[in-house]
Amino acid sequence: MEDSRPLDALNKARNKRVIVELKNGKQYIGKLNAFDIHINIVLEEAEEKVNGELTRKLGVIFLRGDTIIMVSPA
Amino acid sequence: MEDSRPLDALNKARNKRVIVELKNGKQYIGKLNAFDIHINIVLEEAEEKVNGELTRKLGVIFLRGDTIIMVSPA
Amino acid sequence: MEDSRPLDALNKARNKRVIVELKNGKQYIGKLNAFDIHINIVLEEAEEKVNGELTRKLGVIFLRGDTIIMVSPA
Amino acid sequence: MEDSRPLDALNKARNKRVIVELKNGKQYIGKLNAFDIHINIVLEEAEEKVNGELTRKLGVIFLRGDTIIMVSPA
Amino acid sequence: MEDSRPLDALNKARNKRVIVELKNGKQYIGKLNAFDIHINIVLEEAEEKVNGELTRKLGVIFLRGDTIIMVSPA
Amino acid sequence: MEDSRPLDALNKARNKRVIVELKNGKQYIGKLNAFDIHINIVLEEAEEKVNGELTRKLGVIFLRGDTIIMVSPA
């Protein structure tokens, strides 16, 4: 069995709801539509949370990879 | 069906109004004229907002990719 | 005998519990599922700790390499 | 019609007055003499502004690309 | 005689005790097991010191190169 | 006539006195002896200024490019 790679985990999460945490402390929750090797990420039906509070409903968002700390299934 | 890539989302937003959020907390709203793989972005009819308040009307602006956190349709 | 390389140490830790410490001071403890040359890391059954206190149970998490300071067997 | 690229916008601004905003909050206004793919920029007849106040007249200046947030026609 | 290169100094320290100082001010002291061109480093029998005080005994640790300021024989 | 490039401006300043401003707010004034594509710079007869005050006379200095914000003829 071949060793798994980090992007495999993102691939499994495609079209599912994920939490993305940024270096500025904000969280974005939405359906993982796309990602690339830079970890640029596109979410659909995205919501922004700051300190656990819903702050904005955003629809489609493009997040630049270098601002991302963590991605996890929601 | 092929998996979509993050830049596809930016391509769909071309010539439409988008919000661009920067690492310094400022927002720029304008028509997405151009972008590249570094996420350098050109907006037309751009307006700057700080804490939700309109602070400047700027016309055409070039934003360097490494300062950008998020791009979303306005 | 050939000199060992840093990624060998991560390879030995595969499928074992590790602590990952991030630049923002948070710790993630979980089973090391995957890593790559950028030190992007996937943990399973992950828990978040802040100042030694368990703050969240997270399941699978993807951590972007450039936010990581240290990885150590738990 | 081909999609425009971000550097096209800088090319159109060549030899015209532009505002360059840096990560340290300073603005430089001058004639755009040269730029490259790193967004290194040379301005002529440059003036420095801090908080909207003219602080220095500088003549020719070379600005390193990675310190630049925004470029816009003045 | 050929000029020496920086990694030669790390190579000489292999399997010896070194101090590694990080950008966050912490020190790790341990036996230098492995390093690479990114200055990713693996220490064995590692101890963490903060402000000169022993704070943790850690065993094997992987330190990501871009967090490292200095490496010196202990 | 060919478009000028940013390094042309540095080339014209070779062997002339320039001001180099760093991200840490310090200024170095000296004769521009050498530069490269990373904007690593060597000054001769260099002086350091902090807040406009002369703080040190340094002779030859090598400045690492990624710490530089601006270069301008003195």
Add this chain to the structure above:
Amino acid sequence: MEDSRPLDALNKARNKRVIVELKNGKQYIGKLNAFDIHINIVLEEAEEKVNGELTRKLGVIFLRGDTIIMVSPA
């Protein structure tokens, strides 16, 4: 006569005493033993100074290039 390059200045300083200043404000003074294109540097008989005060005698030290601001003959 060919234009000089920044690394020529470091090459001339080889085996001579230099001051290396880091982004964290610390200075290291020692004999320049080795450097590379990343400006990774090895000093011998190195001393650390903070605010001009000698704080440590260190022997051989490896300094990672991206933490360095300036190198100058001591």
